[in-house]
Amino acid sequence: MSEPILRTERLTKRFGGLVAVDGVDLAFEPGRVHAIIGPNGAGKTTFFNIISGMLPADSGRVFFAGRDITALKPHEISRCGIKRTMQIKSVFPNLSVADNLWITAKAGDGFLHPFRAASRFAEVAAKVDATLEQIGLAAVREQTAGTLSYGDMALLEIAMALVSSPKLLLLDEPICGMSPAETERTVAKIRELARQVEIVIIEHNMEVVFGRADDITVMAQGAVLARGTPREIGADERVREAYLGRPEDDDA
Amino acid sequence: MEILLLLAMNGLVWGLIIALIALGLSIIFGLLDIINIAHGDFFMVGTMVAWATVQMTGNFWLAFLAAPLIGLVLGAIIQRVVIQPIRNAAALSIVATFGLSMILQETARLTFGAVPKRLLPPIEQTIRLFGIDYEVYRLFAAALAIAALAGFFLYLHHTKTGTWMRAVRHDPDTAIAMGIPAERVYVLTFAIGFALAAFGGAVAAPITTVDFRGGVDILPVCFMAVIIGGLGNLPGTAAAAVLLAFMEGIIQSFADPTVARIASLVLMSAVLLVRPQGLFKGFAR
Amino acid sequence: MSRRALERAILVAFGVAMVAVPWLVPALLGSFWVSVIAEILIWSLLAASVNLLFGYVGLLSFGQALYFGFGMYGVGIGIAHLGLSFWPAFGLGIVASVAMALVAGIFAVRLTWHYFAIITVVFSLIFYFLFLTIKPVTGGDDGINFTLPPTFRFGQTEIGLADSTFQYFFILFCVAACFWLMHRVIQSPLGKALMAIRDNDVRASLIGLNIYRLRLVAFVMAGFLAGVSGALFAFFGRYSSASYMFYHVSGEAVVWAIVGGTGTLFGPLVGTGIFILVREVVSTQWQHHLLIVGVIAILIVIFAPKGFVGLWRGLMNRVTS
Numbered sequence A: 001m002s003e004p005i006l007r008t009e010r011l012t013k014r015f016g017g018l019v020a021v022d023g024v025d026l027a028f029e030p031g032r033v034h035a036i037i038g039p040n041g042a043g044k045t046t047f048f049n050i051i052s053g054m055l056p057a058d059s060g061r062v063f064f065a066g067r068d069i070t071a072l073k074p075h076e077i078s079r080c081g082i083k084r085t086m087q088i089k090s091v092f093p094n095l096s097v098a099d100n101l102w103i104t105a106k107a108g109d110g111f112l113h114p115f116r117a118a119s120r121f122a123e124v125a126a127k128v129d130a131t132l133e134q135i136g137l138a139a140v141r142e143q144t145a146g147t148l149s150y151g152d153m154a155l156l157e158i159a160m161a162l163v164s165s166p167k168l169l170l171l172d173e174p175i176c177g178m179s180p181a182e183t184e185r186t187v188a189k190i191r192e193l194a195r196q197v198e199i200v201i202i203e204h205n206m207e208v209v210f211g212r213a214d215d216i217t218v219m220a221q222g223a224v225l226a227r228g229t230p231r232e233i234g235a236d237e238r239v240r241e242a243y244l245g246r247p248e249d250d251d252a
Numbered sequence B: 001m002e003i004l005l006l007l008a009m010n011g012l013v014w015g016l017i018i019a020l021i022a023l024g025l026s027i028i029f030g031l032l033d034i035i036n037i038a039h040g041d042f043f044m045v046g047t048m049v050a051w052a053t054v055q056m057t058g059n060f061w062l063a064f065l066a067a068p069l070i071g072l073v074l075g076a077i078i079q080r081v082v083i084q085p086i087r088n089a090a091a092l093s094i095v096a097t098f099g100l101s102m103i104l105q106e107t108a109r110l111t112f113g114a115v116p117k118r119l120l121p122p123i124e125q126t127i128r129l130f131g132i133d134y135e136v137y138r139l140f141a142a143a144l145a146i147a148a149l150a151g152f153f154l155y156l157h158h159t160k161t162g163t164w165m166r167a168v169r170h171d172p173d174t175a176i177a178m179g180i181p182a183e184r185v186y187v188l189t190f191a192i193g194f195a196l197a198a199f200g201g202a203v204a205a206p207i208t209t210v211d212f213r214g215g216v217d218i219l220p221v222c223f224m225a226v227i228i229g230g231l232g233n234l235p236g237t238a239a240a241a242v243l244l245a246f247m248e249g250i251i252q253s254f255a256d257p258t259v260a261r262i263a264s265l266v267l268m269s270a271v272l273l274v275r276p277q278g279l280f281k282g283f284a285r
Numbered sequence C: 001m002s003r004r005a006l007e008r009a010i011l012v013a014f015g016v017a018m019v020a021v022p023w024l025v026p027a028l029l030g031s032f033w034v035s036v037i038a039e040i041l042i043w044s045l046l047a048a049s050v051n052l053l054f055g056y057v058g059l060l061s062f063g064q065a066l067y068f069g070f071g072m073y074g075v076g077i078g079i080a081h082l083g084l085s086f087w088p089a090f091g092l093g094i095v096a097s098v099a100m101a102l103v104a105g106i107f108a109v110r111l112t113w114h115y116f117a118i119i120t121v122v123f124s125l126i127f128y129f130l131f132l133t134i135k136p137v138t139g140g141d142d143g144i145n146f147t148l149p150p151t152f153r154f155g156q157t158e159i160g161l162a163d164s165t166f167q168y169f170f171i172l173f174c175v176a177a178c179f180w181l182m183h184r185v186i187q188s189p190l191g192k193a194l195m196a197i198r199d200n201d202v203r204a205s206l207i208g209l210n211i212y213r214l215r216l217v218a219f220v221m222a223g224f225l226a227g228v229s230g231a232l233f234a235f236f237g238r239y240s241s242a243s244y245m246f247y248h249v250s251g252e253a254v255v256w257a258i259v260g261g262t263g264t265l266f267g268p269l270v271g272t273g274i275f276i277l278v279r280e281v282v283s284t285q286w287q288h289h290l291l292i293v294g295v296i297a298i299l300i301v302i303f304a305p306k307g308f309v310g311l312w313r314g315l316m317n318r319v320t321s
């Protein structure tokens, strides 16, 4: 068996009395599309926040391709090749779409030249252009990112993750709030991406999850409830309970 | 020894007055998210009102009524005219209140002149206390400040609008969703903040000078109290004000006043960097 | 004419006018106004340092007067106490302010938002009071006066700032060089990274930017601009004084920058120019010119929050579209 691309050991995060992530042990094998599902407040986003370094874990470790990245800062983790999108869309609102991608592509370099004009970095510009084409944002390249439609902004986030040549992509509800047409386009993009990079995706839309994912992890109340192929998860009684609550008559 | 005691006493009295002013600063900061550069000048307005009251009526006691009333009215007007339009831009609010500070200072200078004035305390007796002769008015001022502080906390916890203010400070969105008229609370907050500072000014007028630049020195001290006490921690702010003035009073007995000031500033930076929630977290909420 | 061409034409005309000042202004207005313009140029660098931090990194510093003061005292102490000649004193001023900015920045850029504004003003106050107490060195509020050493010496002939035309060009050159440097930085990868941090610091760290280090770099650069400004002001006034380190000086620079328009290269110059001209024109007749300054600050913030340059851009957008 090959080394997991991402592995967590007894990862725990508390907010006051609430245990948002509760001793999670997970290993994500390379070469498969992984999905994390679970009801609201299950701790999925918090799990991503810990991996990407935005929140410190209370205990436990995170390994990326065998390397311990638990104590690293967000930018160091990003430079390892882990890129993510946010559940609440997060771009640079006052920069143009092209500049959003430009700085994202350049950010991984340790050295940012202070005096050479940005326009003179030809490879970066070429990469930006290629990504704009690939994601289908070329038409809005000069538009200020803050004025984009919600769907375009979500696409820009994916484009930003992509332009920085990730090894592992963490997508947090990438199609939430999109129109059906945008959803279709984005899902196709993600499937295409899955061939080049490792992807872990948090998603509520069951169609997307069951259609595209190879492995599904179900989280509830901070813990892993079940893991398996879409078929196994679809048949799991506990998962259905976690989503639908217990049958009506039990409540009464 | 006597001088130490005297300075410590003075520090304590002064600290209670500062606590009043800093409380105003803190609620404005906490509710409106504004760094109010003009807050020291609100204090100065209070001292000017006291002086004008004595000039016009010859009765100092009226100032204790006039200063907070004028503060309330001016505060409400300023909030509506200047602060409300820029509610969503905290950085702009610093510029606006800086402009306000200039306007208040220059208006005061225009009306009352540039020469610092002294106001005689309405009570001129001294009393023998721990072996020193101490001005009765200072004790009275301390009592007034304590009364005002207590009054403010009672107001905050036992009136409808006080509860609104606490709710908006705690969580503006939920408060608005619950039907609390946030706009009115903002006006009220700014007005009360101004009134507290102006009242502090009236109380302090006889123990300091009445000067159009009188607020410039007060402002940093108030900020220190707010930061060291913890942003939004009102009892902490009051305690920090007293502590700081007391500490500065004691340091002044053996060193230069500016050394005392530097000491409190260094303490404040340490708090900002190490415990931005303030020294008294968990002290009272 | 396209908008870009128009703006370029204005810039060139402005440059030519600035070069022509020592001949034009004395003839039209009187030679006093040459020194007013020189003073505007000097102070615009202090406003530019506020702008670099606030307009491009999103950090509102209320303590830039500290680095201004270090630039000023580097020159003053260098000449009056250490007997340095012109250029070493200039260098000392700049090095002192940059070093101070580095030390203060290491702590200050840990904080953001209101906390950053407060810690910067606290640092500047600490040194303001400190400089007041060490009177033998700093002269306190009264400051220290010094006589200017010559700038250049060719055999027997000396050129120095005593020659007012030379002084004007010396200041113009230094200020123009700083603005040019700032322009280069804004256009560079570093500049884009700073703007990304200004827009969204969480996202910036997620794409791999070391936001702490970059903010520190910007803070030191801003300290440099403020330091040059202070050093020039010391040369210009032939004295250094702690009173220029008080928070009011920092506050005025913030007002100038925001009223002129932050996030634009020349906004601070415009803001500084307007306020100093108001001061010079009004204060001869009426000593309450600060009243006008306060009113302008409030009106701009309410009605044109992007400042005069923002107003101008809005106007241009309407004209050209």
Ligand SMILES: Nc1ncnc2c1ncn2[C@@H]1O[C@H](COP(=O)(O)OP(=O)(O)OP(=O)(O)O)[C@@H](O)[C@H]1O
Residues within 6 Å of the ligand: A015, A018, A020, A038, A039, A040, A041, A042, A043, A044, A045, A046, A047, A087
């Ligand atoms: N910064 C925080 N401070 C306090 N509590 C938090 C914080 N972030 C998340 N929580 C809480 O932790 C729990 C898990 O939140 P999380 O956002 O990880 O859930 P989620 O699975 O992503 O849910 P959703 O499907 O709604 O996005 C929730 O109860 C949430 O309220």
Ligand SMILES: [Mg+2]
Residues within 6 Å of the ligand: A044, A045, A046, A087
């Ligand atoms: Mg989530």
